[in-house]
Amino acid sequence: MKPSATPPKTATILASSLLLTGCDPMLSLQGSFWPAWIVCILAGLAASMLLMWQLVRLRLAPHLGPPLLVAPSLWALCTFSIWLLFYSR
Amino acid sequence: METSQNPDLLQRRILIGRILGILIVLGAVATGSMVWRINYQHPRTNDAMVRANIVGITAEVSGRITELHVEDNQFVRKGELLYVIDPRPYQAKLDKAKAELLLAEKEVESRRASGSSAQSAVERLRHQRAAAAAEIKRIAAEDEYLHHRLQALEPLADKQYVTGDQLRQARSRLDASRAELADAVAKEQAMASAIAEAESESSRAQSLIAQVGDINARVEAAKAQVTAAELDLEYCFVRAPFDAYVTNLNTREGEYAKVGSQLFALVDDRHWYAIADFKETYLQAIQPGQEAEVFLVGYPGKRFRGVVTGIGWANSPDNVKQQGVLPEVQRSLNWVMLASRFPVRIEILERDPERPLRMGMTAFVTVLGRPAPSDSQTAQTPR
Numbered sequence: 114m115k116p117s118a119t120p121p122k123t124a125t126i127l128a129s130s131l132l133l134t135g136c137d138p139m140l141s142l143q144g145s146f147w148p149a150w151i152v153c154i155l156a157g158l159a160a161s162m163l164l165m166w167q168l169v170r171l172r173l174a175p176h177l178g179p180p181l182l183v184a185p186s187l188w189a190l191c192t193f194s195i196w197l198l199f200y201s202r
Numbered sequence: 203m204e205t206s207q208n209p210d211l212l213q214r215r216i217l218i219g220r221i222l223g224i225l226i227v228l229g230a231v232a233t234g235s236m237v238w239r240i241n242y243q244h245p246r247t248n249d250a251m252v253r254a255n256i257v258g259i260t261a262e263v264s265g266r267i268t269e270l271h272v273e274d275n276q277f278v279r280k281g282e283l284l285y286v287i288d289p290r291p292y293q294a295k296l297d298k299a300k301a302e303l304l305l306a307e308k309e310v311e312s313r314r315a316s317g318s319s320a321q322s323a324v325e326r327l328r329h330q331r332a333a334a335a336a337e338i339k340r341i342a343a344e345d346e347y348l349h350h351r352l353q354a355l356e357p358l359a360d361k362q363y364v365t366g367d368q369l370r371q372a373r374s375r376l377d378a379s380r381a382e383l384a385d386a387v388a389k390e391q392a393m394a395s396a397i398a399e400a401e402s403e404s405s406r407a408q409s410l411i412a413q414v415g416d417i418n419a420r421v422e423a424a425k426a427q428v429t430a431a432e433l434d435l436e437y438c439f440v441r442a443p444f445d446a447y448v449t450n451l452n453t454r455e456g457e458y459a460k461v462g463s464q465l466f467a468l469v470d471d472r473h474w475y476a477i478a479d480f481k482e483t484y485l486q487a488i489q490p491g492q493e494a495e496v497f498l499v500g501y502p503g504k505r506f507r508g509v510v511t512g513i514g515w516a517n518s519p520d521n522v523k524q525q526g527v528l529p530e531v532q533r534s535l536n537w538v539m540l541a542s543r544f545p546v547r548i549e550i551l552e553r554d555p556e557r558p559l560r561m562g563m564t565a566f567v568t569v570l571g572r573p574a575p576s577d578s579q580t581a582q583t584p585r
Contacts, residue, residue, distance in 0.1 A: 146499050173219045173222060176219025178220065178223035178227075182227060183227065187226050190229045193234050193237045201240050
């Protein structure tokens, strides 16, 4: 397994991309404007992957429950949390 | 092997895993419902644009543009001179109208004088008629005396107390008196018809003066001509009706401006709006007077305060099309319907000189549930 340098790097990129957009409800990429929910879904996916990876590392993943329910729920939780944190106001 | 080594640790992992699993599912449901609630309470849309009121600047008189004092995209203050249409023909028209007013005043004066002379002629004729009537009375009295005298003389003549000559003389004097009476009556009648003629002449003269109460129609008509000419001259100097930005100015001096032709447009700088198209499902949560936040993609990180001023009352309905006189009805099988959108007008109250607003900018609008503070009802002007 590769050393855990990748996740912090991903997290930094993710955090900086979120902070760059600030609380703006849109992400501007070369004149195209992306709505907040797309940003949240993508960031939520990344965050849930990161969390799941941590849960796997801590050997908690097999005990969480049915993966078909828990994995999408984790993604949804991350997505909604990010939205509430950055875009609710 | 871990199971055999640390059964307690495994049990703890299972417990923590179960709790975490339940928390994840419950958290997803809870945050999801919070997001849904916030979205409904504070409707937001990215289908919004900045706009202002646009006024086309139109020439009200025709003529060549001799001066153009503005450039495209320039800011102009209310009352500032925008352009000048050659005023010389309109100045000449004004001078002519003023001269015509003087003429009308003089004409009315002269007509008044002739009217009063016609009136005095009527008076004179009336006096003459009164004199004629008196003359008729005098002659009638004399005629009656002569008639009685003749009647007295006739029996005396039969008895030879008066001569035949005296009787003839009396008869001839009576005849002469009758003729004089007829002449006097004819003269009085002629006088009456002369009075009627003079009166109609006098009333014609009065009508020609065209005086109604304190107003003289001729003078008023001439004054109206002067006012119209003054207005035309004023229209040659076109001024800004409000603080605005000049836009779409693509012409210069020498252009011939026709009445009704728009030369350029002014963007009203007094009020700026964001027109946000909200889905009909959110309209219940939007009320005029509510505070709103307007975010412009051109100015990241800056939010402008605004207030909802109204929601559109009419949209062109999708299902009503007409071909000729009959409605055109499409055969369709629509299972998924899309919500209609209605334009919600939000006045942008906050202004930033560093970040000027431009019509057509893409905006993102969030309507906050609370009413806008009363002090923010008046727009802050950037200048």
